[in-house]
Amino acid sequence: MTPVAVSGMSGKESRRVMIIFESTPGAVRHYLAAGHCLQQQGFSISMVGPPEGQSMAQHFGLAYISNGPAISEILAKPSVIAATTANSLSKFEAALATEMEPxxxxxxxxxxxxVKGFDPQLLLSSLRNFHRVTAIGNALNIPLLPLALQEPNKSFGDCLEPAWAQKKDGDLAAFLAKELRRLSPIYEQSLGVSPVDHWPSASQIKALTGEKPVFPYLTIYNHAMHHCHTRHPPVLPFDIKKPFIGEPSRVLALGNLQLPEQEEMSAAHFDKSEVLQIEKFLADAPGAKHTVYVGYGHLIxxxxxxxxxxxLRSLMASNTQAIVYAGSGIALAAIEQEADFSALKAFCEINVLFVKNPPVVRFLSRCLCCLHEGSNAMLSLASMYSLVSIMTPIAGAHFANAAEAAKASQGVALPAMAKMTVAQLSKVLSDFKGNHWKQQHELWSRWEVHANDDELAAGRLSREIQRIFKELVSTEYLIKDMQELKADEGNGPCRCCAYKRVHVA
Structure with a gap:
């Protein structure tokens, strides 16, 4: 698909931006929303992301290149499942690296x-592969900035992004040196030049993604800010001991970027027969707002x-009707060898609708509540449609998210899913059905003032990128400052240094 150029502009004046990202399926929409927003504002956009974003990108007319395996398939590998269940970040990272290596x-x-084919004037990259994209930008003399639309933290609740800001300089330098040794032949073949002189230094990564970034850092907001309704954090959304009081922040907190609701509702990639099944299922419900939406992601x-x-046993025990997202493997086929399969199948045929690609914007507001693991994506969806969440945390940030949501009266936090029993979960579902109106009313009153935040987020992104082009890209300040960082005194390609002052108003 040919990128859309700015009317009346050509060549270097067309403001070409490439967005490169690796993410969970839930966060793909944030990056697509960013690309759609910038394209609507006249930027020429090309995107490189996981296969999960291909169909939606086509619907919104975004030039999109699928790269790498589907993350949902990687998360379903036995080694990754074991690490997830153990809630071990170190095991998770090791398993993920092993599964991604081929x-x-x-x-x-x-x-x-x-990148060489599109020849962008600016690269925006997610954090997981940030050092790799930085090497390409350095080699091709293209400025680069972080676009962190997942929450970077020490956990892996629903993100695949490392917390660069929390790495010690020595550890970061050692990691970059190891990556250079391991990937150098691949880069040399792909770029046509040795990556040694272009590999990012620890100082460069810190300057872009550290606790005190000296370049613009585009992000959303973390779960704590989300539940406190804070939209403009003064510092990076990391768990740091002290805020940098009195120092200007380079962090540009955008808000919750979302694709246009009306356009997404009619997206061509949705199965029309599935949409009709959802409508009929809700219409046949025994009472208003009787249905629970079960929306677990891809962490198993x-x-x-x-x-x-x-x-499914909890739904049957509590006699609860539900629409179940089956993309993560929650389906009848997963339990067909169980002794009570016949009873569960009979219950589900009447009371449960399994969906593979649900257009949640069409029906979520008509549901009773959401049952999920406590991911940022599902909490955002639930709050957007004024629904209370019932959460069974699996790993990482899920536990903190569930605690924060419960504290803010936005949901019910249950014990870890690995220890959850049918009796516990079915009791909560039964109790909630009798008391949901009071909880719904409390939630509506909390979120009414933030109804237009999505439009504000898109506006912030557009304004900041236009400012960055005017002040940093067209003047080549970003390139000059990156060259200064690369020229710092140090040993080899992974040196550390003090922060540099850059030309940001």
């Missing part, structure tokens, strides 16, 4: 080819057999 060479080659606890059994 795809690295092709992914880097595709990435280099995409123990096994799909365990998750499906726990959820």
């Amino acid at each position: 795809f690295e060479a092709a992914s880097i080659h595709n990435l280099c080819s995409a 606890c123990k096994s799909t057999n365990f998750m499906a059994g726990l959820i």
